[in-house]
Amino acid sequence: xxxxxxxxxxxxxxxxxxxxxxxxxxxxxxxxxxxxxxxxxxxxxxxxxxxxxxxxxxxxxxxxxxxxxxxxxxxxxxxxxxxxxxxxxxxxxxxxxxxxxxxxxxxxxxxxxxxxxxxxxxxxxxxxxxxxx
Amino acid sequence: xxxxxxxxxxxxxxxxxxxxxxxxxxxxxxxxxxxxxxxxxxxxxxxxxxxxxxxxxxxxxxxxxxxxxxxxxxxxxxxxxxxxxxxxxxxxxxxxxxxxxxxxxxx
Numbered sequence: 001x002x003x004x005x006x007x008x009x010x011x012x013x014x015x016x017x018x019x020x021x022x023x024x025x026x027x028x029x030x031x032x033x034x035x036x037x038x039x040x041x042x043x044x045x046x047x048x049x050x051x052x053x054x055x056x057x058x059x060x061x062x063x064x065x066x067x068x069x070x071x072x073x074x075x076x077x078x079x080x081x082x083x084x085x086x087x088x089x090x091x092x093x094x095x096x097x098x099x100x101x102x103x104x105x106x107x108x109x110x111x112x113x114x115x116x117x118x119x120x121x122x123x124x125x126x127x128x129x130x131x132x133x
Numbered sequence: 134x135x136x137x138x139x140x141x142x143x144x145x146x147x148x149x150x151x152x153x154x155x156x157x158x159x160x161x162x163x164x165x166x167x168x169x170x171x172x173x174x175x176x177x178x179x180x181x182x183x184x185x186x187x188x189x190x191x192x193x194x195x196x197x198x199x200x201x202x203x204x205x206x207x208x209x210x211x212x213x214x215x216x217x218x219x220x221x222x223x224x225x226x227x228x229x230x231x232x233x234x235x236x237x238x239x240x
Contacts, residue, residue, distance in 0.1 A: 035229075037177075045169070045177065045220050047229040061227040064134065097176055106164070106183065117183040118224040119167045123176035 022098030
């Protein structure tokens with residue numbers, strides 16, 4: 001069974017740090033692109049960032065709101081995705097979901113990463129982060 | 134960043150109604166558009182990818198259309214389990230961005 005289990009959430013003071021983990025099972029993690037998505041209480045979904053597989057170059061992209069403060073990493077030997085969150089702000093309070101980014105051909109013969117449709121079909125249950133003094 | 138705008142923000146409908154939700158992108162995103170459904174306390178569920186491709190296991194009453202900057206999600210005959218919030222998301226470039234959501238409520 002494909003499964004993502006996020007952990008590490010909790011209460012932290014503004015300016016503090018927290019590291020989230022996401023344990024993956026049931027699929028070939030080292031070839032998977034992975035993302036973090038968050039949802040503030042009563043609000044909509046917000047994409048946090050994505051890490052490509054090492055086979056695809058391992059590039060990492062972030063949303064502007066977290067760039068320079070959050071770091072996404074992965075340990076393929078442990079099938080685990082991480083989100084290191086530093087300089088936390090009250091507006092970072094949210095449920096954090098890890099997701100498996102899958103893809104399908106957008107063209108008959110894809111020539112680059114841009115020639116695929118990317119979507120998030122597998123989501124973890126989420127872990128809650130509260131930033132408050 | 135590409136801005137995604139959904140309309141309406143909420144709607145009330147009855148079981149059996151045909152429901153249409155619109156999503157507009159601030160620039161052309163070709164067909165790089167996904168739709169998700171989220172129920173309270175649950176993680177989102179993928180419904181549609183590539184603007185119109187139905188994800189495996191999703192009922193055929195859901196359909197997506199559009200390309201460029203304007204997209205629609207249609208539920209042909211609303212069922213009790215469809216009352217939820219729906220989000221569009223572009224996968225044209227990073228940062229990936231979501232619409233603000235459309236809440237479908239019971240009339």
